[in-house]
Amino acid sequence: MSTFSEANRKAFNELSETYNTKPWQQKLSSQVSEALQKREDWIGVQWATPGDGRDVRLLDYACGTGSITKALGPYVTTIQGIDISENMVEQYNKAALSSGMKPENANAVVGDLFAEKVPEHLAGERFQGFDIAVIGLGFHHFEDPTLSVKRLVERLKPEGVLVIVDFLPFDHDHQQATDADAHGMAHTIKHNGFEAGEMEKLFTKAGLEDFGWSVLAEPATLEFERGTVDRTLFVARGRRPATTWNKMMTWASGMQDQLGGQLDPRADGQHVPPGGHFGLRADGT
Ligand SMILES: C[S@@+](CC[C@H](N)C(=O)[O-])C[C@H]1O[C@@H](n2cnc3c(N)ncnc32)[C@H](O)[C@@H]1O
Structure with a gap:
């Protein structure tokens, strides 16, 4: 595991118990959830409908305690969470069980798909062929965005969709200082947000088609010890091409x-x- 990934693992291990306990964190999680649900058609996945017998599979990558799973759970049949932090994974699995989900329908494992050598336990069928992969607020924590998108695209089935929810560019110096003061998280953040053109390039380079970009009207308010900051959220979407078959x-x-x-x-x-x-x-x- 790279030093940077290790820093993320440690920091989120420490945060896991209090993650999503404060009102601003819960509001942020609801904003992301609503954003995805309102865009259910725009995302362009053939969602599960009761009784149609299809297995619709979601990869919740960098799942944390499971905000994306909660948001999209009603639209899919099987969810696989992956996170680098073992404590986050523990929280995720507890939450899934206590909301009545069976482990075969929703569970998370510890892992890093962006490691130089992808761990063998992420090689099985369970970790391939997803209808949709979503990264909720994790992308700015990844060391190499190009590699991250590539590795996630490999896990999609043909015509599967990659969705990234993250922040538009935010003020580097002020923000880093504020985050560092509050949580010691600055060293876990690699990118201070992303722009549409940058995301489109990343998606296109990884072979995705049908790029979609949508910015949320209401800013997200993050509360740190030294003060409150507003950030703007976006949703980016791309589709893995169909095979000739x-x-x-x-x-x-x-x-x-x-x-x-x-x-x-x-x-x-x-x-x-x-x-x-x-x-x-x-x-x-
Ligand atoms: C800000 S949290 C977002 C959690 C959740 N998706 C949400 O929407 O609330 C970022 C998550 O990314 C995870 N993470 C960071 N780097 C990772 C990596 N290389 N592979 C997998 N997970 C990673 C962290 O452990 C953390 O749980």
Whole structure:
């Protein structure tokens, strides 16, 4: 583990018991949660719907105590948390159990996907092929953003989506000093926020398509011992391209629909319910 990652591990181990206990932390977590839920269509994942039998899998990377899991839990069927801090992982698993989630549906493990050599315990099927991977407020703590995006993209299934929620650039000197005074966290922060162009480049370089960028209107207020600071949150989204096989399957199923339509006795219009030709419901909505 790099010195920088080790610094993060230690610092978040110490913070884990009080993380998300103060009102400003809870408000920040709700802001992130609402931001994701309001953008459920924009994110562009085929979310789980009751009874459809599909497994929709979320990777909550740098999961902390589980804010992202709480926000997106109702939309997916299986959640894998990963965090570098063993104490955060412990808090996550406690919270998941006490909210009635079964470990096979939501659990977290200790790990660092950005290590030079990715640990073997993160190699299994359980850690691959996600429909969506989300990093909530962790990205500015990662040493190498290019490598981080690349390693997470590798864990997505074709057409899977990567979402990053983080801060727009914030005042370096003032902020670092304030954070350092308050929590001794300055040495865990590598980047003082990100801009749209920077994020788009990172996503494109990692092979993601369909870049999306959305800035939250309401600033997040962080309260440190030396004072309060406002930061602006963004949500960035990108999609792993479909494989040639996926594209062929989509094309084939489109053809099948068309041919099916031509052969369908209803296509002569005699048996189509009112409004049926354009997929309208019979009541015209
Ligand atoms: C600010 S917290 C965010 C936690 C949570 N996602 C949330 O939204 O509340 C950042 C988290 O990133 C984790 N972290 C830092 N570096 C990491 C790395 N290289 N790999 C995995 N987790 C890391 C920390 O342990 C911490 O739990």
